[in-house]
Amino acid sequence: MPACQSIEFCLETDVINPVKRSYRALEAWFNLSFGPAWNPLYNLGTLAFFFFWVVLVSGLYLFIFFDTSIAGAYASVEYMTHEQWYMGGVMRSLHRYASDAAVVTILLHMLREFSLDRYRSFRWFSWFTGVPALWFVITLGITGYWLVWDELALYVAILSSQLMDTLPIVAGSMTRDFLVGHLTDRFFTLMAFLHLLGQPIILVVAIWIHVKRLSHVKISAPRGLAVGSLLALLVLSIIKPAESHGPADLSSVPLVLNLDWFYLNVYPLVDQWTAGQTWMLTLGVTFLLMILPWLPPKKRGPAAQVYLEACNGCGQCADDCPFDAIDILPRTDDARWSHEAVVDPDLCASCGICVGSCPSSNPFRQRNQDLVTGIDMPNYSANGMRTQTDAALATLIDKDTGIVVFGCDNAYEVSRLESEGIAAVSVFCTGMLPATLIEYALKKGADGVFVTGCRTGDCYFRYGNVWLDQRFEGHRKPRLRGGAERRRIRIFRGAETDGKKITQALAAFQKEIAELDDIPASNEVAADDARVSQDG
Amino acid sequence: MGSKIFRLLLQAVNYSVFMALIWYFSLYPTYRHLDDNQAVLTLAFGHAAKRIAECATRSADELAELAPNMRMAIDCPRERSPLELEISLDDEPVTRLTIDAPGLYQDQGVDVYRDIITEAGRHHLSIWMNDDINIEGPTYRFDKTVNIEPMQRLVVSFDANSGGFSLQ
Known part of the structure; x- marks a missing residue:
């Protein structure tokens, strides 16, 4: 799919089945009426x-x-x-x-x-x-x-x-x-x-x-x-x-019922x-x-795999797994930890949320070698995400305002957001994103990070965007650390039918970041207290 | 404040539409079961038809062909006759049924249930039934002039021990 050259181009190339489009429209109406938390x-x-x-x-x-x-x-x-x-x-x-x-x-x-x-x-x-x-x-x-x-x-x-x-x-x-x-x-x-x-x-x-x-x-x-x-x-x-x-x-029959x-x-x-x-x-x-x-069946990706050398059995992945596919069982190797994560491949949805849960998925670790995390996806690893992010950052060198977009393809296809100064990294689910990867992108040269994915309250993998919010807000481990400048992070969620809104939000964010970079550092403190989260 | 009121108004609209749909489809559209001048003649009974053959004594040759543990001198077939039934109103046949006896060996009694929607009024009801494959023609007959009211359910039942068909 080519990158999105303009909003009109994006809309022209949207091919979404009419049932889904109608359902998304109804969903948007209820979001307007009830808000995402109460959306029936x-x-x-x-x-x-x-x-x-x-x-x-x-x-x-x-x-x-x-x-x-x-x-x-x-x-x-x-x-x-x-x-x-x-x-x-x-x-x-x-x-x-x-x-x-x-x-x-x-x-x-x-x-x-x-x-x-x-x-x-x-x-x-x-x-x-x-x-x-x-x-x-x-x-x-x-x-x-x-x-x-x-x-x-x-x-x-x-x-x-x-x-x-x-x-x-x-x-x-x-x-x-x-x-x-x-x-x-x-x-x-x-x-x-x-x-x-x-x-x-x-x-x-x-x-x-x-x-x-x-x-x-x-x-x-x-x-x-x-x-x-x-x-x-x-x-x-x-x-x-x-x-x-x-x-x-019993002796009569009603005419009209x-x-x-x-x-x-x-x-x-x-x-x-x-x-x-x-x-x-x-x-x-x-x-x-x-x-x-x-009718027909849908193939699922390979199940998550546990790498015992990086797993300390903390249990965060088991707690976050929306499909109850991970158990924490007694250790089977000689490591000093008492427990380890064990994945049931039959239950695994291949969402990757466990990768985002694992504290070992920190991209600042093992910089000069492949990143090995406690639990990982065979077809798109934490190391792969770091490599993709590095590649995205490389395209932003020499740009005035470089934005890295992280997004899940179950919502709006994130590669279509790529344009001048904007590089995209696609993940299975935004819950798969280690919070430290956002910090990594900012510290390695991105002027801003834009995260998009399923509408709030409507994660394709049930809890990916909920966990992401909680990690960013510091309510869930592994948390987004203080080193990540909150005002340079924007979460804007939207479904596959919200291309126009997402594109506009991204353009507005890019503009905000550009203006931010023109403000002297002494004036920036007041604005630096909150991440902005919005919904399409 | 303004947006909160606007949102509450939208919610009220949504709840109203939802409840209107719930109310409407819990009652409407109405279902017309019968026309104004119609009634139902219901045939409802259970009956075990006659067996297809009487018990017979096996000959010595027939016994010899059987396995030693199956050499019963008397052979009693279990299979029952199919039930043939014809109902006429005013000499016009309205239902004809042939029902095989259920069961693996077709040895069970038959349950009959038929609703016949008819115009209300005075009718000559005639029922013809055969429950014995060895007899030509009806083994039971019922003829009666009945006056059926609109919306009435007239049940025709059958009990062989009480002499056959009756109205309820």
Whole structure:
């Protein structure tokens, strides 16, 4: 790819698939509205968890007043909806709308991972196990609708029974049992048990498996986003409270139904087709979704390697690894350290974040020989990064204002930023950057260092840009040292669609640095207190 | 301050759109299950059809062909007849079914469930069923004039011990 000659040239050569472009535009809109920390698209998983909490709490309240019998269920729900509308009715509405919101967030979560190509390669496990989890959520909602025992519940019960009857594991006909009056309170209690305990336990296990290969799993939504979502749900529950259809009547069939399309979308198909055809479609779609990571497969890079001669077993790499691929185990050599890092190649995402975590990746070490660090990437080592940086610096000699750009190619392709006085060094993830490499670039002749990568809150490798920020701010080891002049460092993040913004920010930074170099040294102290971080 | 208020307003807009979508799709578009003047005739029963053959005594030659531990004097086939069923309304056939007995040896009872959507009103309901492959024609018949109300579900069940078909 040629270097970016002008913004127009960059935009003309941007070839980004329309789904990704649309998703990035929506993401930018939410960044404008909520900021990166509260952006709902960066918190879809935690939002789904939050909605489940709302469902759980409201469900527990509903259970207090719910009568688990065929004769009493409908009346008890009606009592809560109308006579105790201020609490029971609101709780019922919260229960329904939070369940719907959970499905929306899960579907958006899937769309996000798909559109940003975050479902293949090392991510196959999370995707593969996430698809059945969605079905557990759907079936949980279906049994919930069943419990109201209104016309809709009867419709759902009869068609669900038809679906179950086509399975070879069900003996006899559930549907017939309903229609000839064999439905007993005991069966109804079983459904309540399934909805209240059985299915939620299965769902919790499914979610645990889903996140099994991740570390630093977040399950709590940002407080502001949680409060906002809860308020919105409350307002909706008061303005448009959930209501039942007429009571279930085995001798009649409802003409018109208000289906909850988030959960009950499959039932009209059973009406129009047969139960068998509906199973084939749903199972077919599920199977297709599950094997999507291999259609086609995405090759991952080689796993990180540990070099024991430079590893003291400090554990920083294991703590930083976003995919739980590194263990700290007892030493296997004669070194004086008690532990060593061990990489599980099956779990390694080849992100290189561990290289940035390792204190031995300091480029000031071993200046006259190849830099050997404790943990390194076989295809792009810490030594390679230092060599690339040296080469970039060499191109800036004789330039009035020389800027080294470090960036990850999962966001905007960093080589396209190269121009007069600007040299680029590409890394797998900005989390791979040893903080000392920034200091190295500045001390070896760069007038400024510009770091770009995935949008804040949206690291392709989950935590790369978070760790980078924490290292720069001194909250995480290895920290950016005091010797690196903060005002000569700029972090500006942007996605692959933010080429124009990044280019403009870089030009502005270059101008600032040029002006800075014209200011006498005595006036510089006041400005030298903070790194400037911005987001595209 | 101004930008904070602007951001809060944008958030309110986003939450409103999200909740509007949640509310709408939790109820709409409505699904029309039946037209105003329609009703459902539901056929729902379980029945084990007759076996395809009676038990027979094996001849000495037949016994000799079997392994020593399988030489049972009486041969009772397990396989059941397929269930043939035809339902007519006002002498017009609306459903014809032939259902093989399930099971590895086709020896299980058949579960029948069919919803037949029909216009409400007065109809002559006629059901014809054969559950014995060795008999030509129906082994059970049911004829009755029924008056079906709009939205009604009229369930037709069957119990061989009680004499055959009945309405619920």
